[in-house]
Amino acid sequence: KQYRIAVIPGDGIGKEVMPEGLRVLEAAAKKHNVSLHFDHFDFSSYDYYEKHGQMMPDDWKEKIGKHDAIYFGAVGWPAKIPDHVSLWGSLIKFRREFDQYVNLRPVRLMPGVPSPLAGRKPGDIDFWVVRENTEGEYSSVGGRMFPDTDREFVTQQTVMTRTGVDRILKFAFELAQSRPKKHLTSATKSNGISITMPYWDERVEAMAKKFPGVKWDKYHIDILTANFVLHPDWFDVVVGSNLFGDILSDLGPACTGTIGIAPSGNINPEGDFPSVFEPVHGSAPDIAGQGIANPIGMIWSGAMMFEHLGEKEAGKSIVEAIERTLAERTLRTKDLGGNADTTACGKAVADMVD
Amino acid sequence: KQYRIAVIPGDGIGKEVMPEGLRVLEAAAKKHNVSLHFDHFDFSSYDYYEKHGQMMPDDWKEKIGKHDAIYFGAVGWPAKIPDHVSLWGSLIKFRREFDQYVNLRPVRLMPGVPSPLAGRKPGDIDFWVVRENTEGEYSSVGGRMFPDTDREFVTQQTVMTRTGVDRILKFAFELAQSRPKKHLTSATKSNGISITMPYWDERVEAMAKKFPGVKWDKYHIDILTANFVLHPDWFDVVVGSNLFGDILSDLGPACTGTIGIAPSGNINPEGDFPSVFEPVHGSAPDIAGQGIANPIGMIWSGAMMFEHLGEKEAGKSIVEAIERTLAERTLRTKDLGGNADTTACGKAVADMVD
Ligand SMILES: CC(C)[C@H](C(=O)O)[C@@H](O)C(=O)O
Ligand SMILES: CC(C)[C@H](C(=O)O)[C@@H](O)C(=O)O
Numbered sequence: 001k002q003y004r005i006a007v008i009p010g011d012g013i014g015k016e017v018m019p020e021g022l023r024v025l026e027a028a029a030k031k032h033n034v035s036l037h038f039d040h041f042d043f044s045s046y047d048y049y050e051k052h053g054q055m056m057p058d059d060w061k062e063k064i065g066k067h068d069a070i071y072f073g074a075v076g077w078p079a080k081i082p083d084h085v086s087l088w089g090s091l092i093k094f095r096r097e098f099d100q101y102v103n104l105r106p107v108r109l110m111p112g113v114p115s116p117l118a119g120r121k122p123g124d125i126d127f128w129v130v131r132e133n134t135e136g137e138y139s140s141v142g143g144r145m146f147p148d149t150d151r152e153f154v155t156q157q158t159v160m161t162r163t164g165v166d167r168i169l170k171f172a173f174e175l176a177q178s179r180p181k182k183h184l185t186s187a188t189k190s191n192g193i194s195i196t197m198p199y200w201d202e203r204v205e206a207m208a209k210k211f212p213g214v215k216w217d218k219y220h221i222d223i224l225t226a227n228f229v230l231h232p233d234w235f236d237v238v239v240g241s242n243l244f245g246d247i248l249s250d251l252g253p254a255c256t257g258t259i260g261i262a263p264s265g266n267i268n269p270e271g272d273f274p275s276v277f278e279p280v281h282g283s284a285p286d287i288a289g290q291g292i293a294n295p296i297g298m299i300w301s302g303a304m305m306f307e308h309l310g311e312k313e314a315g316k317s318i319v320e321a322i323e324r325t326l327a328e329r330t331l332r333t334k335d336l337g338g339n340a341d342t343t344a345c346g347k348a349v350a351d352m353v354d
Numbered sequence: 355k356q357y358r359i360a361v362i363p364g365d366g367i368g369k370e371v372m373p374e375g376l377r378v379l380e381a382a383a384k385k386h387n388v389s390l391h392f393d394h395f396d397f398s399s400y401d402y403y404e405k406h407g408q409m410m411p412d413d414w415k416e417k418i419g420k421h422d423a424i425y426f427g428a429v430g431w432p433a434k435i436p437d438h439v440s441l442w443g444s445l446i447k448f449r450r451e452f453d454q455y456v457n458l459r460p461v462r463l464m465p466g467v468p469s470p471l472a473g474r475k476p477g478d479i480d481f482w483v484v485r486e487n488t489e490g491e492y493s494s495v496g497g498r499m500f501p502d503t504d505r506e507f508v509t510q511q512t513v514m515t516r517t518g519v520d521r522i523l524k525f526a527f528e529l530a531q532s533r534p535k536k537h538l539t540s541a542t543k544s545n546g547i548s549i550t551m552p553y554w555d556e557r558v559e560a561m562a563k564k565f566p567g568v569k570w571d572k573y574h575i576d577i578l579t580a581n582f583v584l585h586p587d588w589f590d591v592v593v594g595s596n597l598f599g600d601i602l603s604d605l606g607p608a609c610t611g612t613i614g615i616a617p618s619g620n621i622n623p624e625g626d627f628p629s630v631f632e633p634v635h636g637s638a639p640d641i642a643g644q645g646i647a648n649p650i651g652m653i654w655s656g657a658m659m660f661e662h663l664g665e666k667e668a669g670k671s672i673v674e675a676i677e678r679t680l681a682e683r684t685l686r687t688k689d690l691g692g693n694a695d696t697t698a699c700g701k702a703v704a705d706m707v708d
Contacts, residue, residue: 083545116583118472142511142549152516156549157496162506191437192446192600195496195510222600225579226608229470246546246576247601254580 002035003309006064006274007071010045011086012283013293014073020295020346021071024318025302027350032314034306039067044090046077055089061097065273069305070094072278073298077285091266091276095133098273100266101164102171103131103245104304105280107232107252107262112326113336115257117229127235129252130172131245133266135164136196138242158196160241165200169207171269172239176214179236184208186218187240187248200241224248228255253280260335263300265308277305294333295346296322321352356389357663360421360628364399365440366637367647368427374649374700375425378672379656381704386668388660393421398444400431409443415451419627423659424448426632427652431639445620445630449487452627454620455518456525457485457599458658459634461586461606461616466680467690469611471583481589483606484526485599487620489518490550492596512550514595519554523561525623526593530568533590538562540572541594541602554595578602582609607634614648614689617655619662631659648687649700650676675706 005025009018022038029036041064042048043056055075057063064070076086094100109115109125142156169186176184186204190197201218208216219227221244227234228251240248253262262280279297287293300322306315325331331348332338340348359379363372376392383390395418396402397410409429411417418424430440448454463469463479496510523540530538540558544551555572562570573581575598581588582605594602607616616634633651641647654676660669679685685702686692694702 084548087545088548116471118470137512138546138548140548141509144549144553150516153513154550154553155495155511155513156547157509157511158491159507159509162504189597189600191441192492193510193597194438194442194492194494195498196508199498199508221597222604225601225605226613229583229605229608230613243543243547243575246543247579250576251579251583251605254583259580259584 002037003068004037004039004066005069005071005305006067007038007040008044009073010075010283011047011077012074012285012288013281014075014283016288016291016293016342017279017295017298018071018073020342020349021298021302023346024299024321024350024353025071025305027353028302028306028314028318031317031353032311034311034314044072044075046080046086049081049086055086056093065098067274068309070274070276071302071305072276074279074281074283076283079285094276095266098268098276099134100268100273100275101132101134101167102265102267102269103133103249104265104267105129105131105249105252105262107235107256108258109256110258110261110326111323112329112332113257113261115255117232117255120232125232125256127252128175128237129245129249130168130175130237130239131249132164132168132240132242133245134242135159135161136242160196160199162203165203166207169203169239172237173207173211173214176216176237177211181236182214183236184214184216185224185235185238186216187221187224187238187244188218189221189244191220221247225251228252232256250280260294261296261300263297263304265301265304267308275305275308277301277308291341291343292334293342294335295342296326296349299346299349317353318349321349321354324352325349356391357422358391358393358420359659360418360424361392361394362398362424363427364429364637365401365431366428366639366642367635368429368637370642370645370647370696371633371649371652372425372427374696374703375652375656377700378653378675378704378707379425381707382656382660382668382672385671385707386665388665388668398426398429400434400440403435403440409440410447419452421628422663424628424630425656425659426630428633428635428637430637433639446492448630449620452622452630453488454622454627454629455486455488455521456619456621456623457487457603458619458621459483459485459603459606459616461589461610462612463610464612464615464680465677466683466686467611467615469609471586471609474586479586479610481586481606482529482591483599483603484522484529484591484593485603486518486522486594486596487599488596489513489515490596514550514553516557519557520561523557523593526591527561527565527568530570530591531565535590536568537590538568538570539578539589539592540570541575541578541592541598542572543575543598545574575601579605582606586610604634615650615654617651617658619655619658621662629662631655631662645695645697646688647696648689649696650680650703653700653703671707672703675703675708678706679703
């Protein structure tokens, strides 16, 4: 079978790291006999917005809705366009309209990447954050009353549906079950947020009954963030609501020093819609155009895409190539204390793939 | 003037660290000519609950509402009583009914306390987290529909009032203005939480105009937690909503290794009601009764109480005594690699006060 991939470089360094991502995808595809077809799209970018007054064409869903996956660079350019226009006009639209209800990110201590945590070695930290990606705290329900008076107030609802909560928990428990440690941690705050979070806990307990082989625990989000710093070795799979998952999936990579190179998947597990794979870093206007951006996040996202497509060997070969590349000072980009530029680093990973 | 302090030891190690807190308060009061009167109360504890079926007497507000401050140990014993009964029946009641709208916690790298962050030295990290303590995400507005069906959903509103937001921001800006760096950081998530958080940002901008001497910036909560780990030296005063402040004021102490010894104030700045000063650690059932609990959090909370009462010199003398005590291995408790018990550590601090 040939996989059809929609390629969207987007803004800023998204355009610079994308060629390296594609280079490595192709190298791994060749070694592992996977057939890929790329369709390139210029929308979901400031350039497109400037020309057309909107982030995406009206028929964006027809254009990319039938692809096997979307390989995405970065979007946003706050100095030129407000985040809520650029992000809610593309990325968040994908999540909602393609029902990508899982946001998945690895937290992994990699060789050659300086970690801010004292005394941790590669291999010590290796877990996944599973984030609910469509509802929860990111609802649009709410409003403002008595504007511009002393009585002014705003409200916004957190919304959790049985469907929304159960499916993300099922995904997280399944992921935990597939791993050697079989350990799931749930992020809650039921001692303070007294309606939605106890509901979340209730559903976790119900789901846990279906996965007797998985050990599970829960922490309130405040102490959980503390434990990411103090005991990152405690975790295997961590599941959280849209907001809690968002926080944990930035904090986790920060703890492993990998925030600039972490990948992510916005996943529709059923495959009714394409999933989006993108590096965690944004468009980084401050370093765009210099050819120094680190392409590892883009490349690693490609590995996650292969995994998702069921091409596990190809995905694994990329992750291993990344590890070997990072271990060599001369092949790393400047942000990691190396002296390679974007292309040199990308080529190095492509060469390492086997 | 004589200050009347309501003393509530509460549960577990709260009862063990309280005597040391009082010992040090008395030592500092004597040196600095401050007159203190203590009234002791046994409510807000599991023992009280067991006898009376409620956490506090009906007239708790009369009993402690006229004191100059409340010195509080710890409450909660999850194995015996659910958190929502113990905490919402006491601590959260104080916050709401005594309008303690500021929750204040220092984040400070102390001598002798192992920090999980690599390469940071005492003096490098020294900032305050200011948390809104009465509204926001901790509302009780919401509910459940279609229970036990596939359509089931729950909602809970985040509520931000002009009054509530402006007064916490004013407190935070004033605190920033009083410090050498005059720098305020606001925690937001306006790119994802699209109604309440943009409102928070709007009020920050409006308040900033009244404090032209304060430099301010804002970060989304996800990257802000990352920056606590990566760049804790960037911060001076950090202000956040009830939930964001809750998270940051656990994560901050974790980054400085002080989660077991951090103090906190639940403050009503106007003094219409008493403020509560309590260590951040809870009742710690697992180590209760052994005499090994670290009393520094309780003692440090006493320093914050003096500060709040306007007795700055007495407060400062306690913080300095804590620093000197922590610097000596033999005076530290076991959790910090020392060999002192609770009483020995408390006595050491009391002796150091000058
Ligand atoms: C116990 C809990 C309700 C409380 C809170 O979230 O406010 C605690 O975490 C705190 O920070 O004081
Ligand atoms: C840009 C923002 C809306 C987004 C989010 O909060 O979901 C980002 O932080 C992410 O994690 O993908």
